[in-house]
Amino acid sequence: MIQWTDHHYRTLFRSISSCPTLYTEMIMDDALVHQHRISPFFETIEPWLRCGRSEDPIAVQLGGGGRCGSPSSVNQASIETFCLASELVVGYGRAHNPFPFGELNVNSGCPSGKAVSRGFGADLMRKSSGDHTRALLSQLCRRVGGDVDVTLKCRIGCVERYNRPGPDARVGYEMLRDYVEGAASAGVRKVVLHSRVCVLGGFSTGKNRTVPPLYYDVARRVARDFPGVEVVVNGGVGSLGVAEDILGGRYQGGNGGGEDEIWGWGEGEDLTGCNPGGVMVGRWAYNDVCGMWDADSRFYEKLDRDPTYRRVLEEYFEHCEGLGMRKNNKLDGLPSLIKPLHNIFCGLNGNKQYKQGLDKALKEWGRGGGGFEVGIRELVEGVLAEGYIREDVLEGPISAQRNKAQRGR
Template sequence: MTRRTTPSDPRSAARLSVAPMMDWTDRHCRYLHRLLSARALLYTEMVTAPALVRGGAVHLLDFSPEEYPVALQLGGSDPDELAQAARLGEEAGYDEINLNVGCPSDRVQSGTFGAVLMRTPELVADCVAAMRAAVDVEVTVKCRIGVDDQEPEEVLPDFLSRVAAVGVERVQIHARKAWLQGLSPKENRDIPPLDYDLVVRMKQAFPDLHVSINGGIGSLDLAEDLLARGLDGVMIGRAAYHAPADILSAADRRIFDDAAGDAHPVTAVMQMLPYIEAHLAAGGKLAQVTRHMLGLFAGRPGARNWRRVLSEGAHRPGAGPELVERALAEVTGIAA
């Protein structure tokens, strides 16, 4: 079990969160993001309940205490199995258990979970009720505004009513429809139009729900604007991954009114070096960590060379922290 080093308050941290993103927000990514923001809520990649319960893949729950506050996102559609998976997540030390009702990928649909569950809100309610009965930590839901030919103005209020009725107090709404046929997961992140106004209206209609908005948010300026419209939280995905320093370095000051100074990407790199050494000593590979660091200096002088050095060298046998130091010299101009 991962031991908490400081008390975590996921509800407060949810004022700004980094979205769960498949193949991206693994434990190495989250460790880096935590170095840039002490306050933002971090989410795991989606972990399927069958993998944990039937497959015994509890190693997928591993994380570092430094990541707190951190939430586990689960995928599934069987209430009993999700309850068991939620219990495993609580035992592992997560602050929150989140149910994925938003992912549109084919492999997720084939497992009858993700965005396809927007069609069966009564099943989602059953799943959430079972999860809440199994754990003491908060259970939340991440959803879309609708799927396919559904009318969001009709289905979203009904969906929120059903999950609120079984005790859900916090939701994250991706402000786009998901098209389960005809669009790829990537296209589903870009093509369906955003409807921020609808999410704001849902917050007004459900004032007791803590509502975070997700989808197309690429700056802290936009995050602040959305919070000013009465939303409780903003969840940022791709922008936080591709340019983490731009989103997270000033987040504690701007979003949480923290008096501490802004984080600096160079400092974060230096703090990553001991983590990298420990990962390599445990048998890991350098590229498993550095692939999440490529965007640290996005838009800054030397960023291209930083990415080139890491991309070309991290997969080579024996690559270690010295490669990261060499890449950093391309940004700082200081010889490694």
């Protein structure tokens, strides 16, 4: 998620859960290529790709590669830029990371107006972009597929306007199956499927995340028809319990009512045993990061880390120490470092007051001109000293506090 799943958030997450694959923010292909052409050293693209040893396994998500209004069915120049960016990602991972990147995820589901206007993201799902998208994935797998797993993120379809598909729409299961088949024939073996249709025009990004109904069963049909492709479900996952239900096939049918006829998902089928291979959790994992505390045991049969809140904070402070604190430094400035900590106490008594205290302290720091006068440890400890979060909560295991909060509801 852009401006959310950065290096600092991912480091915080790893103090809570060790096993789930983490994704970078969506990185634009032309930004990497342009920066590398200006100064052909891997250090120049570090702001987009840096990560620490604890972040493995991690997937790099790339945006771009759009058809961009090309009169030809395939825009070879755009594909070349995307492939060059992918080679830079692989090279950087080998040369500068403590581990190579394991996955390169192609974003063909971003619904933003900027993405659609530039021909990438969900625009790659248009019928008229089919040849281009297949060519993009085929060339990408050929050039970097031996070094990294090339995966695809997409929607279950795209329409021009809500409830008015338009002539270039991709709606109905048959058209989705054709799209996945093209990706699989190119060499893609993993598809992250956001279980909503994308509305290309007239909808904000926020509306595209919430208004189109979810159809989890569509992912199960894809899993049935493409046994050689790992299908990962995305969209509307607001707890680990929901993720378990999706993986167990306990979400039956769509929830679109009469819209089923418009969007062509048809009647329910017997999908017993046709379950997806994974679930991608988005904003919930950011808004309630400690809600992931038992993901390792639930989904990977590993022991949970189950640290105390104090331990999570201490590890994060250690990560931040030595980083620049200049106010205008977007990567390592105090506002960027504080951002992931806003939701660490989600669901607990005092969380609202803690967040307000954090915002107040940050504003006071900003009014003072920023700089090196205060570090993140000093600022956060100053807020906690106000007693918004009880000391026994800070010193107790996350599991105990989460279970207690659940019983109190």
